[in-house]
Amino acid sequence: MKSPLHDFLAPDSIAIVGASADPTKRGYKAMIGLIKDGYGGAIYPINPKTDMILGVKTCASLDAVPGPVDLALICTPASTVPGILAECGRKGVKGAIVLASGFKETGAEGAKLEQQVLDAARAGGVRVIGPNTSGMFNLHKKVNLLALANVKAGDIGFISQSGNMLLSLVLEAEHNGHVGFSTYVGPGNQTDIGFNDYLRYLGEDPQTKVATLYVEGFRDGQRFLEVAREISATKPVVVYKSGSTEQGQKAASSHTGSLAGSYAMTVDLLRQVGVSVVQHSNEILPVAEGLGLMQKAPGKRVAVIADGGGQATIASDRLAEAGLELAELSEHTRRRLGEILLPQASLVNPVDVAGSSDANPALLAECMEIVAEDDNVDSIFLVGMFGGYSIRFAEDLLGGEMRGAESMIELARRVDKAVVVYSLYAPIKPPALRRLHEAGLPVYTSIEHAVRVLAALGERGIYLKSRAVASHAPAVVPSEDMKAMFARAQNEGRDLFEFEAKTLLRAHGVDVAPEVIVRSADELPAVAAQFGEQALVMKVVSKDILHKSDAGGVKLNLRGEADLHQAFDSIMSSCRAYDPNADIRGALVTPMAKKGTEVIIGVSRDPIFGPVLMFGLGGIFVEILKDVAFRAIPLSQLDAESMVDQLKARKVLEGARGEPPADKAALVDLLLKVSGIVSAYPQISELDLNPVIAYPDGYAAVDARIIINRSVL
Structure with missing residues (x-):
């Protein structure tokens, strides 16, 4: 459905409520902007104290306006706005701009007044821009309510x-x-x-x-x-x-x-x-x-054509910092460049023409045309002094620069690759650069700005290609047993126990290690027999003890029945001493995780953006480096893959210092499963898997915490 904002952001009639003959007032400046720019619609100044402002007849009120009003600009104090909006509603005004400040940005009283503004607008069917706004303009409609010149x-x-x-x-x-x-x-x-x-x-x-x-x-x-x-x-x-x-x-x-x-x-x-x-x-x-x-550009591979080695180096540095690549030019491309450039020219990207263009600046355009035909190139970046040859060397080079400019314009129109120009002469706008700009080629005075544009073009091109093939993982169907588990926890006024969180994950395909809940020491012989000689972890199960280690509620590297008995007695004793009133349900026993790379996966329901998933390296990395990636839920396959690739320390996952690489496909699958679980269960307010141990062939979710959304029954 078409946006209703078209009705008043391109208005055929405007009322200026609080129009003024005082040149310092906004009600005057808005009138000046409309009149000077030649606005063709009806202008209705609203002022009961004067008959005429800037040659336009005033009306005492909105009710007195003889025709319809699309847009009202309200230039009066904050306290008057609710009443004026009620008047707008009676008149059938479609939209109103409220300039005044003094609303929720000032505190509780201002917030109360702002609610009155909203109530009055909704009662009258008026859409409101602001309050506390600088205003608006629509230059194609010649609506210049800010009276900005030039x-x-x-x-x-x-x-x-x-x-x-x-x-x-x-x-x-x-x-x-x-x-x-x-x-x-x-x-x-x-x-x-x-x-x-x-x-x-x-x-x-x-x-x-x-x-x-x-x-x-x-x-x-x-x-x-x-x-x-x-x-x-x-x-x-x-x-x-x-x-x-x-x-x-x-x-x-x-x-x-x-x-x-x-x-x-x-x-x-x-x-x-x-x-x-x-x-x-x-x-x-x-x-x-x-x-x-x-x-857009097809991708992030950039060919640099430069007429100076220093700026070619600077451009290369900035491109790398922006996540762009210097395109690997084909042998065919390098051979063709060599045929037209001097022997001292560098034919490896960045291409430094090394004086070849001094007497013929149009040669730069020929180089650009050659690299544009290379399939390894997504964008062409001209760096140096193009446009200034006739200033720096000889006036009769202007013709060559203009011919070069026309060739660049034709190239940009012909290929689907971005063409971006940086020139140190851009600030003075010589003829060749003016011609490029007029024809729609971006010309920049800063290498950094040009590189940021190249990055944006490449990112957009890659996004559009990925969007065409992106798909979300199949939806998770919530289990009745799991919904009942949430209900029990909510009735008891607690979040999920760790074993319950893992039960939920396991029910929907997440790889979670086997575990046993021990409620009394009598159960320990069977547990020892079940796990044999594996190294085990024992953790207290209690809704009242959140920081288990602080309470002495965690024991590691347990082997055999004797270790289990000693650990169980120690945990129960320490935790009761830590909190005598704690509700202790027993202890959780699970195998120790093998050595691998720790990662963290977390989900929270952001008050602005809704459910958001976070992924990063675990351990000290997440606390110190804060090297994490975020995506809104639900995730697509490409979203999950890009989260892993985004990490600055992704080389740790790829296998650093001789360590085997982590199973990226398994981590991507885990991210998608977590996304699906959170989408299926609105009862989840927060989810924390920390750590997850990534292995060359899978992963293990070692610890899991789920906080319940108590607003969901």
């Missing part, structure tokens, strides 16, 4: 919780000279309309080629991921998520009243659904522009 209409849609971030991008775009915007909205507190709603609108908007968002906090993360997955299939989505540090998260909360959430988790979940995440604010516009122009 903003070019273009194809980048921008939703930003920071008005200053918009101003920064507008100034950057003005300097760029080729970038323009379609629609901008400041969502503010997202009281009614959230990021997912705005993203759907941008996804449907024919004037928008790339949707770009500055986000401090999501209101409904699950819904946003659903919409992002849908929209990213047809057009690029770029997100800059602030709050990557504890200090940043606190600032985001005080700024918008939003819950910023875990930055690392949010980034992983966004990438899971095809979003291009930028980590630095000065990358937002370059990446948005590059994705809008090029859309």
Whole structure:
């Protein structure tokens, strides 16, 4: 169903509630923006104290407006907003922008007023942008309610919780000279309309080629991921998520009243659904522009054509840091390059033409055409001084540069590979570079920005290919016995015991070691006979003793009946001394796990994004390095595989220092099974498998903990 936001983000009539003749007021600036930009719809200034503002007749109230109103811009104080929204409802206004601050971002009283705003809007069927918003513009509709000057209409849609971030991008775009915007909205507190709603609108908007968002906090993360997955299939989505540090998260909360959430988790979940995440604010516009122009690259293999060894080296370093590969050029490609370049040229990627182009800059385009035909190449990156040859060497080289530019333009149109240009002359915009930019080739003043664009193009291309073949694992059918087990635990006011958690896992195909619950010492001879000479672990079973080791509730390396008796007596004695009132159900006995690589798998129900699965190396790695990957549940096969591949320390799993590699396929299968179990049992609030021991031929889930979601009966 088409987004209702089209009705008022591309309005045919606008009321300015609180319109003013005072040039310092927003009600004046909005009028100026509409009039100067030539807005063709009806403008209704609402002000009962004057008859005319900027030559436009005013109305005393919304009720007095002679025609329909698509959008109301409310420029009055926070306390007046509920009443004005009620008036909007009576008038049939479709959407309202509430500029005022003083709502939930200020505390309890502000939150109460914000609820009144929402109640009034819903009662009247009015959709609300804000409150606490900078406003909006739709430049193709000539709706400029921010009265910004020198903003070019273009194809980048921008939703930003920071008005200053918009101003920064507008100034950057003005300097760029080729970038323009379609629609901008400041969502503010997202009281009614959230990021997912705005993203759907941008996804449907024919004037928008790339949707770009500055986000401090999501209101409904699950819904946003659903919409992002849908929209990213047809057009690029770029997100800059602030709050990557504890200090940043606190600032985001005080700024918008939003819950910023875990930055690392949010980034992983966004990438899971095809979003291009930028980590630095000065990358937002370059990446948005590059994705809008090029859309995607087939992969991450880049061929570098450079006219200087130093910058070729810098480009190689930055490409490696960004997770891109220097393409391995074929022998045929190197031979063809050698036929047109000087003997001192380097024919191994990065290709350094070493002076070959000094008298003929169009030669760079010939090199680009040659490497573009190589099947090992996904993107072509021109690095150096193209565009400045006529400035640096001789004016009569301008013709060669222009011919080279035309060849590059034709190449980019002909091939499905990305063509990206960095030139040290880009800041002064010489003719050849202006021609490239005008024709739709991204030209950058920074190697770092160009590389980030190449990374985004490659990531998007790989995502789109993987999306075409991705499938989720078969759904897990919940067992009646397991549901009864959850019910018993909930009735007793506890979480699942470890043996119950393992029973659940085992019931759905997870490899869990055999175990026995011992309730009295009389049962130990049978246990000793069952396990023979295997090394065993014994752990206390009690809902009241969470940290078993602290209570003396764990004994290791037990062999035979005598060891078991001694361990059982010691555990019972220590745990009763630790907590005399503890409900002790006995002890769990299971074989000691063989040596292998420890990993951790955890699931939590995030308040913003819903059930999220975490995977990482266990032991000291997870605590010290925090080298973990996150994905929203349910996982696809590719999601699970990418979690394992994402770890910085994945070489440990691949077999470091002569150790055998872990069974990656088994770990992927385990991740998918855990995802299916959590999807099938809403009773699970948190799940923790720590450690899981990964072996060359499988794994063993050594410890399992499941916390019950008490809101689910």
